Amino acid sequence: MARIKPQALLIQSKRKKGPTRISITTIVFCSLIVSLIVLSLVATYRHWSHRSDEQKESALSTFEDTGAFEGAKKYDLPGHAVINTSKGYITVELFKEGSPETVDKFIDLCQKGHFKGMPFHHVIKNYVIQAGHSQELQAAEDWTSKVKIRSQLVTSPKHEAFMIGTSKTKDSNGFDVFITTAPIPDLHEKLIVFGRVVKGEDVVQEIEEVDTDQHYQPKSPVGIINVTLKHEI
Template structure:
C-alpha cells in the first residue's frame, strides 16, 4: 500500500475543511436586492392604502361625466339617514328626487359633522321638534312658539306627521335647522322645505315630544343628536 506524503495530506485537508470565501461584490449585490425589495413592498402598500382611502371617500361623492353636455352630476347618493339621538335612533328616508337641493346640503353637512352635538331646542307637542342654533332663531321663532296650527288650508302630503324639513326663512343662512313634524300640519306649507320622512323610530320622536319643557318650549333636560349615519339601504 502506497504511503501518502505529509504535504499531500495537508493540501487535501485544506481543500475539504477550508471556509468558502464570499466576495464583496456578492455581499453588496445581495444588500441592494434586499433594499430594493423592501422599497418595492413599501411603495405597493402605500399605493393600495391611498387607493382604499380614496375609494371610501368617493362612496358618498362619486361623480360621472356625461358625454353629451360635459356636465357633472351626482349619482348613487345615500337615500337614508340614521339620526342617533340621546333618546334612540330615528331612520329617515331622504327625498333625493323631489328635494335634491336640500338633500345635497344635508348630506354635505352630515359628512362635515355639523349635526354632531346639536340639541333639539324646541319641542312642541302635536306640532314639531326642532334642532339647530337656539341663539339664532330668526323668524322661525314666531311660528314655532305658537304651538299649534292656524287656519284650515288644504292638506299637503309632504306635511304629514313625522316629516323631516328645514325652515324656509333661513334658506340662505349659514345655519341649517332640522324639523320633524309630530302631527299633520297644513299651515307649514309656506314655512318648511320638506326633504325626508321618518320610516323607523317614530316612538323615539314621540318620546322626545313628551319631554318636560319650559314656557318657551325648551326641554328642561338636553336632547342631543349624537351622530348621523348615511346609508344606501334602511
C-alpha cells in the same frame, strides 16, 4: 445574286409583321407587382378604417363614462340617514328627487359633522321638534301663534306627521332640522321638506314628551349624537 422565291418572301413578311411574344417571366413579374399594389391598397384601407372605428369607440366610451359619472353623481347619493339621538335612533328617507339641493346640502353637512352634538332646543307638543345651533325663539312662537284647526283643512303628504325639513329662512346659524309630530297644513310655508321618518317614530314621540319651559325649551338636555348616511336600510 440569288433571287428569293415569292413564297419565301411572303413567309418572311408575315414574320416581320407578327406581334412580339412576351415571355412567361415578364407576365409573372407584372402579376406580382399588380398583386403587391392591390394588397398595399387593401392594407391601407383596413388600417384607416380600423383607426376610424377606434376613434368612434373612444368618443362613445368617453361620452358613456361622462354620462355614467353624472348619473352616479345624481342617483348614487345616500338615500337614507340614521339620526342617533340621546333617546334612540331615527331613520329618515331622503327626498333626493323632490328636494335635491336641500338633500345635497344636508349630506354635505353630515359628512362635515355639522349635526354632532346638536341639541333639540325647541319641542312643541303635537307640532314639531327642532334641533339646531340657533337658540332663537321667534320660529317656535310664530308657529304656535298660527296654529289652525287642522280637521277643517285639506292636507297633503308633505303636511303629514314625521316629515323632516329645514327652515326656509336663511341665517348665519346654519342648517336647523325640524321633525313634525302632527299634520301641519301650512307646513310648506315654513319648511323645505327633504325627507320623512321611516323608522323610529317612537323616538320622535319620546323627544316630543320631554318637559319644556314656557319657551318650549327642554328642561333636560336632549340632542343628536351623530348622523350616519346609508344607501339602503
